[in-house]
Amino acid sequence: MSETILGMSGIVKSYADGEEQRCVLDHVNLSVGAGELVAVVGPSGSGKSTLLNIAGMMLSPDEGDVAICGRAVSHLPQRAWTKLRREQIGFIFQNHQLLPYLTAEEQLTVMLGADRTATRELFGELGIANVATKHPAQLSGGERQRVAIARAFATNARLILADEPTASLDSERGRQVVQMIRQEAHQRNKAAVMVTHDQRVLDLVDRVFRMEDGKLIAV
Amino acid sequence: MRLAWKELTYNWKKYLLVEIIVILMMFMVLFLSGLVSGLGRAVSSGIETMDASAFVLGKDSEKLITVSSLTDAQYKKLQDEYGSRQTPLDIQRAYLQKASSDKKIDVTYFGIDPAGFLAPKTYAGTGLSAGKGEVILDDAFQDKGIKLGDTVEDSSSGVKLKVVGFTKDKMYGHVSVAYVSVDTFDAMGERGNPMYQKAVHAVAISGRLAAHVKGTESYTKAQIVEALPGYKAEQMTITMVEWLLMAITAVIIGVFFFVINMQKEQEFGVMKAIGTSTAKVSCTIVSQVFLIAALGAAIACGLATAMSAALPASMPFYLVPAQVAVVLVAFVAVSILSSLASVARVARIDPAKVIGGDFQ
Ligand SMILES: Nc1ncnc2c1ncn2[C@@H]1O[C@H](COP(=O)(O)OP(=O)(O)O)[C@@H](O)[C@H]1O
Ligand SMILES: [Mg+2]
Numbered sequence: 001m002s003e004t005i006l007g008m009s010g011i012v013k014s015y016a017d018g019e020e021q022r023c024v025l026d027h028v029n030l031s032v033g034a035g036e037l038v039a040v041v042g043p044s045g046s047g048k049s050t051l052l053n054i055a056g057m058m059l060s061p062d063e064g065d066v067a068i069c070g071r072a073v074s075h076l077p078q079r080a081w082t083k084l085r086r087e088q089i090g091f092i093f094q095n096h097q098l099l100p101y102l103t104a105e106e107q108l109t110v111m112l113g114a115d116r117t118a119t120r121e122l123f124g125e126l127g128i129a130n131v132a133t134k135h136p137a138q139l140s141g142g143e144r145q146r147v148a149i150a151r152a153f154a155t156n157a158r159l160i161l162a163d164e165p166t167a168s169l170d171s172e173r174g175r176q177v178v179q180m181i182r183q184e185a186h187q188r189n190k191a192a193v194m195v196t197h198d199q200r201v202l203d204l205v206d207r208v209f210r211m212e213d214g215k216l217i218a219v
Numbered sequence: 220m221r222l223a224w225k226e227l228t229y230n231w232k233k234y235l236l237v238e239i240i241v242i243l244m245m246f247m248v249l250f251l252s253g254l255v256s257g258l259g260r261a262v263s264s265g266i267e268t269m270d271a272s273a274f275v276l277g278k279d280s281e282k283l284i285t286v287s288s289l290t291d292a293q294y295k296k297l298q299d300e301y302g303s304r305q306t307p308l309d310i311q312r313a314y315l316q317k318a319s320s321d322k323k324i325d326v327t328y329f330g331i332d333p334a335g336f337l338a339p340k341t342y343a344g345t346g347l348s349a350g351k352g353e354v355i356l357d358d359a360f361q362d363k364g365i366k367l368g369d370t371v372e373d374s375s376s377g378v379k380l381k382v383v384g385f386t387k388d389k390m391y392g393h394v395s396v397a398y399v400s401v402d403t404f405d406a407m408g409e410r411g412n413p414m415y416q417k418a419v420h421a422v423a424i425s426g427r428l429a430a431h432v433k434g435t436e437s438y439t440k441a442q443i444v445e446a447l448p449g450y451k452a453e454q455m456t457i458t459m460v461e462w463l464l465m466a467i468t469a470v471i472i473g474v475f476f477f478v479i480n481m482q483k484e485q486e487f488g489v490m491k492a493i494g495t496s497t498a499k500v501s502c503t504i505v506s507q508v509f510l511i512a513a514l515g516a517a518i519a520c521g522l523a524t525a526m527s528a529a530l531p532a533s534m535p536f537y538l539v540p541a542q543v544a545v546v547l548v549a550f551v552a553v554s555i556l557s558s559l560a561s562v563a564r565v566a567r568i569d570p571a572k573v574i575g576g577d578f579q
Contacts, residue, residue, distance in 0.1 A: 079496070084494075091492055099490070100229070100486075106225070110222055
């Protein structure tokens with residue numbers, strides 16, 4: 001088997017729900033290797049985003065360990081998390097979440113310190129070379145999401161995390177987006193985890209998991 | 220810094236409004252600053268511009284030259300002690316009028332020794348000669364239609380004074396100064412009041428103070444100026460308003476940015492999620508406040524300087540560069556302090572909450 005990029009074992013997370021504690025993640029294990037695109041499906045409120053936030057070091061689990069590129073990270077201090085997020089993880093959010101005051105290429109160069117030529121090249125690959133100097137407000141929904149994808153790919157992070165990246169797109173554009181993530185994972189040997197509602201893109205992924213009652217089940 | 224600037228220029232309309240308010244308020248602050256100095260000079264420039272470093276007054280004079288008097292023996296001792304480093308000074312509020320008119324004009328007489336170091340520099344005419352009946356006027360009297368060579372009359376005594384020169388920037392207690400010789404001063408006193416006691420009010424000293432003369436008290440020039448009637452109260456009141464306004468402006472910037480940054484919580488959450496350090500986010504906020512405050516201060520300073528040049532000389536408005544610099548630097552510093560409220564709030568933003576999918 002290939003190198004493990006994301007390893008989550010025994011993850012428990014519960015939230016206070018009124019008086020009670022509601023266990024959203026109940027001893028979840030997930031391991032994703034390099035060159036692999038994994039999809040997580042499941043009903044709304046089942047804890048998919050929570051799982052992704054823990055994998056992305058934005059939320060600490062109540063129990064369990066997270067390892068990225070073989071390195072245990074759960075015990076590291078907050079500041080180290082921020083640095084690791086920048087260096088090791090590329091996020092793609094449901095709504096592009098681009099900064100409105102930066103042009104498309106500045107989202108990568110100014111925010112992440114990406115090289116300008118490399119950014120242009122990446123934009124070319126994703127078919128958005130023509131929008132490099134435009135602000136998000138001037139872009140179409142699909143273009144915005146592709147800029148957001150470029151941002152996730154820019155730092156050469158080994159782990160790509162996408163939370164419903166196709167939710168705001170029509171099915172054709174949604175499919176294109178998933179194809180781009182798949183290609184990045186396969187060609188550049190990255191690990192990608194995608195939360196999705198869209199059954200029609202599941203043929204593009206390598207493995208599918210289902211989140212239900214706090215458990216993650218392989219489909 | 221770069222990020223801060225990009226955001227300012229992208230949302231320039233919003234920040235321009237903030238900037239305009241800052242400029243207007245800082246302009247008001249500098250206007251007050253100019254007024255403080257201007258009014259201060261109107262009260263004290265006659266004393267302030269003297270080449271004296273200290274004054275020796277009679278006991279119980281409460282630092283007021285007008286009510287002080289030295290005995291002949293004290294004056295003699297002071298003359299022996301200081302030689303040419305001392306010179307007498309009498310001060311008296313009075314009225315004078317043009318020979319041709321009954322209209323009384325406020326005046327403060329400075330009785331001096333024409334040969335001593337208090338003799339004013341004249342920019343028109345000559346100095347006082349040793350004789351009596353001559354006067355050197357502050358140039359504000361020119362606005363009242365008095366010209367070089369005219370004869371004016373001291374209202375209470377009727378003593379006639381020939382205008383032999385004009386000097387600049389000499390006021391005392393909001394009233395323009397007229398310089399006469401000590402002899403002329405005494406002559407006016409004797410003619411105006413049969414009970415007049417001829418005595419030197421005070422002695423101005425140049426250089427260091429020497430041995431103390433019994434029955435006298437010595438004060439520095441600053442102490443004498445502070446004690447001028449109205450000086451301290453006026454200066455304190457306006458200075459307080461000035462600094463209060465400065466602080467309010469700085470806090471207003473802080474509040475503006477607090478509200479603006481509250482609306483950007485989503486953006487900050489995203490920045491943190493993609494690994495922007497809290498230090499960099501904070502730095503962005505502080506630089507924005509710094510840019511707005513510093514730019515506003517600079518523009519307000521330019522406007523105030525332009526206004527200072529445009530105002531007529533008779534307006535008590537005078538910008539002291541050092542004072543302007545102090546208030547502007549303090550303003551920028553307090554603005555940055557007030558921006559820390561935004562920083563504290565933004566530092567606590569949890570990226571997971573901000574982008575955590577459905578749960579808000
Ligand atoms: N910060 C939180 N505090 C309390 N409850 C939360 C919090 N975040 C998520 N939840 C709850 O946890 C459950 C899972 O949320 P989430 O992971 O966003 O689900 P999904 O992404 O699968 O829709 C939901 O019931 C939600 O209400
Ligand atoms: Mg979700």
